[in-house]
Amino acid sequence: MVKYPSGSAAALQKFTKVSQKRGESHHRKDVSFSDRGMTLEQMINESNKYYLLKEVAVVHKKPTPVQIVKVDYPKRSRAVIKEAYFRQESTTDYNGVYNGYYLDFEAKETKNKTSFPLKNFHEHQIVHLEKCLKQAGICFTIIGFTSLNRYFVTPASAVIKAWWTKSKSSVTLAEIESWSVEIASGFQPTLPYLTAVDQFIADRKSN
């Protein structure tokens, strides 16, 4: 894969080309998420790329933590990692800065149609969100019901509370609807989750 420096014109061109290859039109506003054939992670990454290019926010997915044990340095060729192990993560997948606010979130998707299994979240993610909330970060989750093409930005506090409730193994779609801001489908960005974040910020200010 050719790598462009983030934020360059080349990255925008690449972004546009990828979209065109998928047969999408820039002028179609009514595309549904499923048309894209993208995972939730891909949609968020494309949205973050867009927000970065437009100087709206700086949000990146954290790399998978890997313990590197052995690296080969072949002549006239780039270094190859020959032995490495996955390490335990200690944070969520995404964080960044938006207009002075620290954002921290985790994204999960389910094929279920009526409920979201809480086992999708791991304890370290819940604990990390709690810690960031204590530091006054804007913390949330993006929950995708892929079979329904519905995506929700849910405040971390609601997910944390449900996760620690021992009698609960899942939350219903109705509960998620009541806690969350649903994200409307858009072309640019693919998943305009900052609209929901704006609402959380407004709620915080009014409290």
Next chain:
Amino acid sequence: MVKYPSGSAAALQKFTKVSQKRGESHHRKDVSFSDRGMTLEQMINESNKYYLLKEVAVVHKKPTPVQIVKVDYPKRSRAVIKEAYFRQESTTDYNGVYNGYYLDFEAKETKNKTSFPLKNFHEHQIVHLEKCLKQAGICFTIIGFTSLNRYFVTPASAVIKAWWTKSKSSVTLAEIESWSVEIASGFQPTLPYLTAVDQFIADRKSN
């Protein structure tokens, strides 16, 4: 390496044990950085661990981005990555949240005694710091003169300006002194860089 969940009592014990193994006393307040035999990265990681345990701030080092190509899943043993490549980074090494503020920084050390070579910073780091500054993050660098045991927290704006000045290949120690808050040696945390951050926050408020 045994991994403890972040923020647990076990992690604190481990932290303490490691310190004791190094022959440090908890009651000695006058330890100099060089006594530790730690790299700047290790000092920052230990400080972040301390800040996390004490619920002062949530700051993590980002993992090295790796493109994983081949993974073996041996029976009764954990997954081994057999082929992977280093990917281009697009951010700085550290970010997190402190009392509602987004923190973003890069750490560099030099053995020089009178100046710091600017080639230690890479363009993607400078560009990322610029982007985070535009989003009103608290952005800085931690510069260590290891031969002098002196460590400075320098606002990103000063480093960015020097980096883009074509005639400049390095900045003098005197320049760094004038721009920065020098970090006093401490035991816990090893490198109390948030003291400098407090000053940047106070400066921002008074402007």
